Amino acid sequence: MRIISHPALWLAILFGQACKGPEAELPQHILEQPLEISALNEKGETLIVYKEGGSDGGTLQLEKQVDAESEHSLTYTYTIHAKADMDISLQKDWTLASTTFEEAEFLLPGFWYKRNLRSPEKAPSFKTADFWSFREDRLSAPLAVGYNPNNGQWVKLERRDSLLRDEKPESMQGNIKLLTDIGSLGIGKGSNQQTLLRGNFPFLESPSSYQSKLKLNPKWMAFYPLKKGEKLKVSWTVSFGKAERFSDMVKNTWETTYDHYKPSQVENTKTDIQIKEVLSNYFYESYAETKDLKGFAGLWFDTKTCENTGVLSVGFCGKTFANAYNLLEYGVQQNNSEHIALARKVLDSYYANGFTYTGLIRELVYGTNAEDVYTLRKQSEGLKNLLFLLDFDKRQGIQRATLEQQIKTLMHRLVELQDKTGGFPRKFDANFKVLDNSTGSTQSIITPMVMAARYFNEPEFMKAAVMAGSYAEKNIIEQSDYFSSTLDANCEDKEAAAIAAVSFYHLALAADDASRQKYVSLAKEAAYFGLSWYYLWDVPFPKESLLGRTNLKTRGWGNVSTENNHIDVWAFDFPHVLEWLARETDEPRFSEMAKVITSSIKDQMLPYEGHMVGVGKVGYMPEIIQHTVWDYGANGKGYLNAHMSVGWTVASIWEVLTPGRFGRFLERYP
Template sequence: MKTIGKILCTAFLLSGTAAASQAAYDPVSARHGLSLKVPGNSAKEYALQARPAGSGNYELVGREALPLRIGLTVSECGNATRVSVRLRALDDVWFHYAQLVPSGYRHEECQFLMPGFWYRRNLRSPEGAPSFKVADSWTVREDRLSTPLCAVYDPQGGKYVSVLRTDRPDCDALTTHREGEVIVSGRTSLGYTGFENLDGRACLSFGFPYRETPRSYVRKLTLAPSVRAFQHLRAGEELTLGWEIVSGRAEDFSELVRRVWEYSYAALAPRPVETPYTPERMKEVLSRYFTQAYVSDYPLKFTSGVHLRTADCRSNGMAEVGFIGRVLLNAFNALEYGQAHGDGEMAARAAAVFDSYLAHGFTPGGLLRESVDFAKGTETDVFSIRRQSEGIYALLYYLDYEKRRGNRHPQWERRVTDLLDRLIRLQGADGSFPRKFGDDLSVVDAGGGSTSSATLPLVMAYRYFGEKKYLECAERTAGYLEREIIDKSDYFSSTLDANCEDKEASLYASTAMYYLTLVTRGEERARYAALCREAAYFALSWYYLWDVPFAPGQMLGDIGLKTRGWGNVSVENNHIDVFVFEFAAVLDFLAGEFGDDRLSGFSKVIHTSMRQLLPYPGHLCGVAREGYYPEVVQHTAWDYGKNGKGYYNDIFAPGWTVASLWELFSPERTHAFFSRR
């Protein structure tokens, strides 16, 4: 069996990283710090010096005798440097170890990457979320990050340096406080990473146990005071920590993201998660959501899947076409599944949903009624390109399915073409669609971050109706996405409950380009495939390559959740979820297109990992009803409003989680739609 050092060295060499001229790390010029705390007293700080001890070994010593001995071992592998820190307690101690590594780059010129949490300077994020608007130096707990890594990038010189935690965290412990100096109640393996401005120079910052500076992020748009944790070591106990530091070159930030993902994937080597649930079993259990959530009390029939309580999953009067409700897509899934499995009642209810939306589901201006709360007698009068697009997407699948069964719906077809033609009027000269607008098509939010969501139904409409104008509109969106989103590596504001850097913008952009490859040929198709791949790496950077440890008593850890394959959401909403829809199929396409087994390998990780929290009797995973797949999975020291790490928020939206998993386990659907013409 390979040693971890050999694995990491091999990972570095296989990653294709363009090397700088020399390794990025010098243990003598690095700054080492030790903090010791006696409970009930403020910590005492010690600056350490690296004293050579031969053969790549060093002693870290202070100006006075310390109650623990610290050894440092450094070894080189090309432009990767492995750093191992060994601590041996001579007396009972509560300690915190820190290291600061100068990059040699001017801080004011640098951009930074902490995958799944920090992109460039997080300047798309509003006040109240971590960004350069608050401070220019940040360190965070490793479990916030999809890869426990930080990279400092100098765009002027095209160089970067990164640090990756290499010993595998496998345990965590609770603390009684979340700010200031805190003592963990048992064993933790969580450290921290980040970047700091030291006299105008950018530095990598990392250590153990965790700390967060200058602020901690505790819930949506809520910054809290900093926190620094202390681990107890008894006299005679030892602890070994490991990091790997890599220097390399990247032409731009997009290439940095790709190189970091490829390196991290090879280094962490995520494997599929072993679960007993086949795709057929997943659909069998998830289909129970269709029957239990069905609401027929109002003019619109729907599956209730928005703002439900995890404690009872009781249906309410809220119907949402897209985003977190996905009423029409769930109706199509229920119709198809019900008819395939002889469940006439399920199929009839699904058909009733479509009939009710044909009769009552449109505004006076001809838009889909996006979000209606019948219980309160309210509905939105501000509409979004994302929800409208997701509604059309589901309707085109429904119409295609019905046509293949010999059923035509001319009224629906007219409704869909009228809606598409109205939305096309919103498209700007640059190819973008506004994020939000009124029923009269007056623009409320002109931001183009959601444009990619419109590409999918436009390409589908071209294939279904044979109207070239829809393809031309889709191609104009692709031009905008290429110029303003993908080329600039600026993926933002696709999700509707946040306005920041987010996973869904890159995922939608990648999927949009994938759709265009299905209806084009030659050089044009090759261009879309390349853009699809470039956007896919940004989406991949949000997905966890490692398993976050949980403390005993935190439900997700107690039921054995492995976080690899799950995606963080956004800078604002710092939790993981099962938002994938067709992205795994996109990865499989890219793997075949470019001969890259890493992409199909990680697709398998996603496929298996997202099956873990399937709720059924005896295995409800913290929700009240079978089939209601959980949503806000809180995996780090952050909560959406309730409960914190290891639990869900008390309110969730299974409407979209069921729809996402259904598409994940229907990989043939898209190709079948486009190949039938």
């Protein structure tokens, strides 16, 4: 121990034995910067009271310990002993000396990928600032990675303390005092154009705080209140290495972070059959009729009342065909004539009136909606479930020649939209005129094309699926550019990666031996990006908040996108793909995480008698779970948004609980 004495400050710096020897040293391209401790004065202004290596203050004692976790990893632990009452903030920087800001790419899992340049200017990205600092609960794991694509060097900064406490703040901007375990991680440009990684405790959100959809609020900085005689310990781990590609870095980061947290399955209160029984109430409560259609209202419910909106939607978000199929199949399995009759009523209506005069599936029907915009993703999801329904009816001895022809014709029309690269446009009008030529949703059409190729014995559909796969491989997988699969945001998102993994899984099951292994590898690569959005840790909530009272465990829940910073139950058949990948690649983490996801999302927020979790009706699985300081327009961290779309949430949980559908479909149509 070396003690430096000043009239007004005691500084004790402790070096453990792990610090002795070259294994405890950072490489030359990573420069450690001195810790800064700031405090609030009586006016609420920030003052720098101590900079590591200097002398000032008179109100604290500091201990520093550096431990070598491995030859490529160091943990920095600071312990502050308060000599007087004080409200303090810690800031620690590491500079990447051989990586300029202009060339650097970053990973903050579940929130920031590369430079976030797909995101709009009203969401965080380097379009509007060259440095950003974010609360750790925005991230699926509290870490930040800086990556140099030119030399493959990466540096990872992780918070390594237990994050168990977060209280409701008195203000959402400026300087505040707060008892919290949540810090922040910063990325961007430091001095001399070098790349900077920063840890703050408590959190600093700068230059803006992203607290509502497409709304950047002023800078927000928390200070931790310490009483005289109390101590505070904060730890960060810095790791470093090399990766050939950004995707390799993402894979390595996810695997090592998973191994650190080792998330366990969440204990469930209901069986899968009981969960389906609860969800079934949604079908009856949401039943609605328009002038020519019958279906399940799926969108824009008031969360507290869940009054029927009458909005019918195919594909994301209402999932009318998926839900009708689920109810029909379940009704037959349970010998429940009411389930069967309700499902048939909805399907007969759509078979008669659910297509436009040009053959498109009517995606969104309510009131005076013009129905003039159509999307590749909704058409694809509708077609997938229509093909499942055709197969189901065929097994029941029911022939639907007219519907078969409608589906076949529509799929040929969609093939005509495919460009020479294999990409498909995101949106088009009723006459198939392209309205949005962004091709980030291309992977969504692969599954129905594979199914249609088998069902109709139509090689053109398989050719289109293979071309779409080739597009996704070159433009999405190889570029690590997963974007635009959420319908209300065109940015980096979870669903683009997970749908890509699912699509290549389906291609692999349908492929010959020569192509199969390539598709397995592509599914695996996409799966790591999909997994990077799912939480490996449990975010703390204020005890008085809804999610605090519910005791929600966030491990296994996925962030939505860089624009929509909330968690939800989106999973569908992604856990089944992870189970398959575990077998194909001998990677048990995939299977383990699939079980964590499934166990966590299926009934923690399921509303049933005695457990309504802030939702107005039984079975209406909530959509927008606000786990961090962000909301879709109302209520903030620890609560649900005031409105929600439910059709897709019910369909997601149902599909999670019903594995093997696609494989059995292909077996029946070899």
